[in-house]
Amino acid sequence: MELWFTEKQTPVFGITAKIRETLVREQTDFQDLAIIDTEEFGRMLVLDDMVMTTVKDEFVYHEMVAHPALFTHPDPKHVLVVGGGDGGVIREIMKHPKVEKAVLVDIDGKVIEYSKKYLPEIASELDNPRVEVQVNDGYMHIIESKNKYDVIMVDSTEPVGPAAPLFERGFYQGIYEALKDDGIFVAQTDNPWFKADLIRNVNKDVKEIFPVVRVYTANIPTYPSGLWTFTMGSKIHDPLQVDETQIPEIDTKYYSPRLHKAAFVLPKFVEDLVK
Amino acid sequence: MELWFTEKQTPVFGITAKIRETLVREQTDFQDLAIIDTEEFGRMLVLDDMVMTTVKDEFVYHEMVAHPALFTHPDPKHVLVVGGGDGGVIREIMKHPKVEKAVLVDIDGKVIEYSKKYLPEIASELDNPRVEVQVNDGYMHIIESKNKYDVIMVDSTEPVGPAAPLFERGFYQGIYEALKDDGIFVAQTDNPWFKADLIRNVNKDVKEIFPVVRVYTANIPTYPSGLWTFTMGSKIHDPLQVDETQIPEIDTKYYSPRLHKAAFVLPKFVEDLVK
Structure with a gap:
């Protein structure tokens, strides 16, 4: 099974990254927080479905x-x-x-x-x-x-x-x-x-x-x-x-x-x- | 039905674009040629599955x-x-x-x-x-x-x-x-x-x-x-x-x-x- 995370950067365009695993997924008091491990960019912090930062870039x-x-x-x-x-x-x-x-x-x-x-x-x-x-x-x-x-x-x-x-x-x-x-x-x-x-x-x-x-x-x-x-x-x-x-x-x-x-x-x- | 074109820019990362229609899809003597109309970037020339150019950028x-x-x-x-x-x-x-x-x-x-x-x-x-x-x-x-x-x-x-x-x-x-x-x-x-x-x-x-x-x-x-x-x-x-x-x-x-x-x-x- 291949898992891919896709961020719609606009309603009609996005990026997609193959993931190894989801480390955290939690609704905090303020936002939807996830940390996923992607193959291309390494670990990635995602808030409200938007990439915040990745280990690679x-x-x-x-x-x-x-x-x-x-x-x-x-x-x-x-x-x-x-x-x-x-x-x-x-x-x-x-x-x-x-x-x-x-x-x-x-x-x-x-x-x-x-x-x-x-x-x-x-x-x-x-x-x-x-x-x-x-x-x-x-x-x-x-x-x-x-x-x-x-x-x-x-x-x-x-x-x-x-x-x-x-x-x-x-x-x-x-x-x-x-x-x-x-x-x-x-x-x-x-x-x-x-x-x-x-x-x-x-x-x-x-x-x-x-x-x-x-x-x-x-x-x-x-x-x-x-x-x-x-x-x-x-x-x-x-x-x-x-x-x-x-x-x-x-x-x-x-x-x-x-x-x-x-x-x-x-x-x-x-x-x-x-x- | 939503149609999306995805280019794998690496084996584990890509971009994905919602498309209105496919205008051309043809195997030429040299490569796989497509022109698709995307919502975000307009018409897009794709050769061998790689974006060559789009009207917007x-x-x-x-x-x-x-x-x-x-x-x-x-x-x-x-x-x-x-x-x-x-x-x-x-x-x-x-x-x-x-x-x-x-x-x-x-x-x-x-x-x-x-x-x-x-x-x-x-x-x-x-x-x-x-x-x-x-x-x-x-x-x-x-x-x-x-x-x-x-x-x-x-x-x-x-x-x-x-x-x-x-x-x-x-x-x-x-x-x-x-x-x-x-x-x-x-x-x-x-x-x-x-x-x-x-x-x-x-x-x-x-x-x-x-x-x-x-x-x-x-x-x-x-x-x-x-x-x-x-x-x-x-x-x-x-x-x-x-x-x-x-x-x-x-x-x-x-x-x-x-x-x-x-x-x-x-x-x-x-x-x-x-x-």
Whole structure:
């Protein structure tokens, strides 16, 4: 018997992966959580039927959430991750010695618990003493934080279910206030092939709040279209003004100092979305 | 009844697309040819069960085969396309007024015939008077051509079936001899996630023949992994030495003067493949 997991990335298109076994399948308080072992991509975290991360390609997403912002801010001491309970973004943040403390706020403790158990290579730094893990509503954490963080990273699911409020203008305003005077935030903002309107709307909202707004992309095979966008909003520091020759080589597989600015050069149809 | 087309991009992973109808299904002298109408990507050309091009995302591949080389060569008068019977690369080449003649050599006349009939937006320039279409063996055409072309583009299928010889060292040697003294060639060279060895081997072969070898990428949603590589071999001209400010804005949706050099900045794991 062959078992295949199929994600409908749109109602009429999807990816399909042969699986060895299902390790977890549970309805948590917030979402349908599954961890399956696929032959092509290894273990895969699936929330509400959407691929969140896989052992084979997770490095792209996690590196590209963390490093562009951390190598743009000159002194990122205090970092917040909203969502990201699998721990992948935290693992990348911990490669930066300047970071004194990283707070992770995920609404679903089950994601953290099962990631530690079944995705140990991704969750490897969640117990680092520089990391504080809170099982809590990230939206509320943002609203209650003022002038507190150097960098905020939004590692959310798609804008359906528990993550929907994380794509609203009010949330970006809250992030602005939660950041210090020279703070930077970055959020995953889906793909330009199937979600062009989302990218356009987020860009418009963020531009009304932050003086510096930049969009960059990365290739993630298991995400819809394979092309993912990230939106960065900054109070002062501009990722395109960074001196790439001063970025140190760290242990990465996707991000590099050479890619720091190149990742911001968009295909023309994406450029047109965020003009 | 719902009909879905599934391409196994590897034995254990694939994409699946809901289809409206099958327009053509025919075993030609060389391959299994199908044109299907999909809901997400529109009409799709499928050869030997592999997606070749779709109306929705074809612009990426065709622009990125044609423009980087044509905007690197200072005077591309004579251009050869090996394969590419759908006409998409030819359509992009025709956007360059410097090109006096483009020769298309595809081994399978049925691809040309059905593309003209069912993919008219892609095949639109095949009857341009500056274009010469030959139904012939591209490998033989290369071997028989000496010091003839300014730019050669290899728009082949995967290295199985009729296209297998187009990935051999002898073919690149033939291309070198078919090019004029300052000629450039570019070939599609598959994806780094599932075909790392192919990219590594092609790169090694081409480096033994051409003094300037560069690899660039583009995002193509319907191709395996969504990240496609292109390998460029050049006798003199270097795409990274081009003055981007001198590249004119032409009618494109993916390529832009700003992307000309950025496309060559590779993710670290791809960079490592072609070191």
